[in-house]
Amino acid sequence: MADSSSGVTAQVIRKANMADVPAIQALVNHFAGQRLMLSRSLSEIYENIRDFFVIEKGGAVIGSAALHMFWADLAEVRALAVAEGYQKQGLGALLVAACRDEAVRMGIKRIFALTFQPGFFKEMGYSLISKDELPHKVWSDCIKCPMFPDCDETALILELQQPESETPSSMDGQKG
Ligand SMILES: CC(C)(COP(=O)(O)OP(=O)(O)OC[C@H]1O[C@@H](n2cnc3c(N)ncnc32)[C@H](O)[C@@H]1OP(=O)(O)O)[C@@H](O)C(=O)NCCC(=O)NCCS
Structure with a gap:
């Protein structure tokens, strides 16, 4: 997968494995x-583990994010973290982009995040939504959370564009 290095030791973003x-x-x-x-x-x-991407540098994991599927058209970005000392270098954006690209590949139409960092997700193109707009299935995870029901995370959502090949073809209007 892509190497985002600008330093001596390469930063590599890749799918996670058990050792990570x-x-x-x-x-x-x-x-x-x-x-x-x-x-x-x-x-x-x-x-x-198959949800996770990691960024590795010099054999150490310095970033993680997961794309978790919820429904035919809906996934969540979760467990997003960049190690202190490596923040503000574009790595969080790289992880969120990897999740977005995988969601597009999988045919997902919307990605949501529940976060204490809404400003970061807004930078990534996400929009604020009411938590009530998320489907009930999402709350099956929340019930297990120690913060439930007094969660003060903010919900944001990203609507994904369909890939070019799946948009109606220019030929469609030329039939008959
Ligand atoms: C939130 C976090 C993942 C961001 O990662 P990062 O690598 O520092 O972010 P990036 O460098 O990719 O930032 C991308 C853009 O978002 C902006 N940004 C980063 N953190 C931000 C924040 N908390 N609020 C608003 N904007 C933010 C950056 O300034 C940058 O904007 P620019 O492209 O205009 O310069 C990281 O700070 C982190 O791991 N924090 C601790 C754990 C955490 O809060 N995780 C989120 C849980 S949902």
Whole structure:
């Protein structure tokens, strides 16, 4: 996958594998300890490892994000974290773009995020929505959260463009 390096040691963004799980958990739970995001158990990350992208530098995981499918047209970006010392260098944007590209490939039409960083997601093109607009299925996860029901995360959504090949062809209007 793409190499986003500008330094001596390359930063590589790629799909995660089982060996990354302890490092992903340490990264996410570091920020969860600061109440910036939700904590994740090892079991939850292992079970959902195919959702995850990581950014690796010098063998260390310095960024993570996951795209979790909810319904035929809906997915969530979650567990987004960039290690302190590597923030404000475009890596968060790279992770969110990787999730967006995968969503497009999968035929997803909308991605949402529940976050304490709405400003970042607005920069990424997401728009604020009311949490009530999210389908009930989303709340099956929320019920397990220690913050439920007093969650003060903000909901944002990104409507995805269909790829060129799936938009109505210019030939369509020329039949008959
Ligand atoms: C939020 C986070 C992932 C952003 O990652 P990052 O690598 O620092 O972000 P980027 O450098 O890719 O920033 C992309 C753009 O968003 C802006 N941005 C970054 N964080 C922002 C924030 N909190 N609020 C508003 N804008 C923000 C940047 O200025 C940049 O804008 P620019 O392109 O105009 O310069 C990172 O700060 C982080 O891991 N924070 C701790 C964990 C956390 O809060 N995770 C989110 C849970 S949903």
